[in-house]
Amino acid sequence: MSFLDSFKKFFSSQEQDDRSSLSRKVQSAPNDPQARQKLGIFLMRVGEVVEGLDQLARSAVLYEKDGFASKAIAVLRQMLKHDPGSNDFQKWLIRLLAAEGLTADAQMELRKVAAEPGRFTSDEQKVDFFRQTAEFLPKNPLPRLYIADVYRGQRKLIESGNELQRAVKAAVASGMIAEFSERVRTLASLADKEPAVLEICGFLWLAVGAPEEGLPLLDHLIDFEEALGSPERAAQAREAVEAVRRGWDVAGTGTFSFSEVLQKMSAPEEPPPSESAPPAPTPAPILSEPGSAPGSAEPTSPEEGGYEEEEDIVRSALGRLQAKVHEEIGDTDPEARYNLGIAYKEMGLLEEAVKEFRLAMRKPELAIGASSLLADTLSDQGDPDAAVAILDQVLAGGSPTAEERRDLRYHKAVLLLRSGNEGSAREILLALFEEAPDYRDVRARTEGYRS
Template identity: 25%
Template structure:
């Protein structure tokens, strides 16, 4: 006992001497990462967690400023091992993943950050917005990560609504023709969440004008006028509103929102109808879910004098509308317009029309650049239909097309593992989850999946 105590005292004396030595080196050169890391290791060994975290975090920032993002991420992960609740570490890893282009890797850290902040003032609002943004089918992972980042202006400070930051992201997306569909999704979400804020409506108006959807544009402009009037800004905004008035070339009647053919039958160029198509799908979805019951008289006419249950009539009406919509799409979109078929598949998928989505994704596979993503989404749709063997086949095909993109391959393998579990092939699923864990410690709920499989196998 006495000998052990003496050893502890000697060790503490040595540690104190080492601390002084490292601190002296750091004082001479604050950028001395070697001394900081050794000092951090020493603090961690002695159980001095806050001091260790401080040195690791400082060192991580030095590496980040020098452009060594992966080293910085590794150090912040070390911080999380010592302090799993560190909002600073979670935020910075998310930011660094975003800067380094590891957009999908950023997601679990932003998700954990939203969870950690829930008990704080405004935390529930952050978490709710995070969940909603997570569910938006935004294709571009970079902008999706930017949207998550926009929710956390200052993890240690007061929460502020991210309206302006998210609107700026939507404006940036709207300027890229390839991202107009994503921009439309974000703009529609913004106006649903911030109904009294003009930013989302302004962006939506620009996209609707560009797509030629005059009916919805008129509704959007009416709402904008109401908002401007309530703010006393209508007079100075009149010039802005007049920019959306149709010119002479737009004076002819626009096609019906459900895809009815225009008087002149001209096939659209590839990608030309993409944004309008997505707007039409959302209008169709609105008609499907608006909850208005048809009057009995109308039902009698529609069913030859027999009043059918309202749910059945609504289903029949929707199927008729949807059939007309698809006929209109076939008139406008060629089989070779792969990107439009891909976007249409995403819209169908969001509406729960998985079989139709699979058909569109199949057509999109004609473009090698879209094939891997399309096959992956076909797997997701099949999984929603609980067609597990088909889902697994699509995932395997997607994996073979994913190339060297490690993040994309990891995401596909994760879904494959879930599908293997659904098929009762737990051993294969376990091996896949373990491989994913070796590559990325905190990837989604991999650890939870492993624990569940092991628990089930031991019971």
């Protein structure tokens, strides 16, 4: 063997040791985000991108759930270095940045996405992305402006104008009037023969404090109605424009058409709140879905919604990992199947987890851990007899050490208690107390039996 071959073998062996060590840490503490992050980084470094992204995605979810959003952001940035085209990861990053108050960073990420040609496979996908980010950045007009751009490119000018209406208050409040005005000007230039769009544009100009742009457009529309022989509509439009000239607040009232101005003007003013005003009536209870308990339909909090979305992202990463495992590994790597089983169990895919743990049990080094997880999974499925049978099978073998046998017996007692078989559990726990009275919590568990 040459010196170079020896050198390669040494580092290949060291790399395998590192992977095994990191995998064991994840197996022993599956909810430790740092352990998953380290394993994910290692896997990425050795070129196993799919597996690495799966571990990093789980790490980010755990960090955020534990209240360490800044660490989750750092993990997401690592993920995007290896998968820069992932819209799911990018959307997740923008949401976290916005939630942490890092609006400028979130806006920068949004601009980066919008400037990248070919990132989205369709306009519908692009609109969906920006519509979701608009929920994360309710005070920022950029997502709405980008949606308006998409609709304008599709020649859906009314829809484009409607998005600009939704963005106008945020544009004024954030000082992004220049970008907003550029889009209004472009929209108006495309709508020279579409009065409804020009009407929207005229009122948008007024809403951002540019009457010198908006009033000429609206006056032009009055002339247009008169030329069409619609004196009544022209009179209504003229009345609305006169109200604007007298100081009608377009932005404050949210009126973006002649009819909306007249409707708001004719509506009775709401009386000011009075100290002696009667209390507001109690709202009627929300009707629940058939079969649900009254009052059980509680709204989902933004945080819960965020976690659900992240779980979908993790599920997608898991799907890619599953395909890779079946294609490249098959049944030849029990450790990979063991890790996949843990992932399935965490996602609640118990049937799939059972299959993976059974495969992993074929490797002697994994037999104890895989059998214990398999027993837990079977118990979660509501089959305590099968769970206990798995532990009995391993205990009957000759491979467990004395310490491992004690762990398995304790696990069996816990499962028996969970299924209501207290008599058998009592016998095991008392025997464990005689052997090692300070083992785990057997002293407390057997106190009632010994008195």
